[in-house]
Amino acid sequence: MQQSANLAVLEATVKRVDEENGQLRGRMSRLEAMLRAFASTTDRWARQMHRAGIEPEPPHPLVDEYNRTGV
Structure with missing residues (x-):
């Protein structure tokens, strides 16, 4: 019984996540x-x-990095 309840909680949590x-x-x-x-x-x-x-x-260093790397 407890295992079924735990599984239901886990499934609900996975769905929400x-x-x-x-x-x-x-x-x-x-x-x-x-x-x-x-x-x-x-x-x-x-x-x-x-x-x-x-x-x-000059651009901010983060902008410069984005322009160089695209990230």
């Missing part, structure tokens, strides 16, 4: 897409500034 994981994966995917779009936009703005003879401020 799977649902949360799916939601988090969706949010992460959306965040990564937004980051790529933002990086592309700021790159375009920086190129426009260079063409206009305006030197933009």
Whole structure:
């Protein structure tokens, strides 16, 4: 009897964790897409500034790392 109850609790927990994981994966995917779009936009703005003879401020080290690695 106790083993059945423990199994039911475990199955409910696994189901809840799977649902949360799916939601988090969706949010992460959306965040990564937004980051790529933002990086592309700021790159375009920086190129426009260079063409206009305006030197933009250097990027934050994390931005520089993302531009180098894509991560």
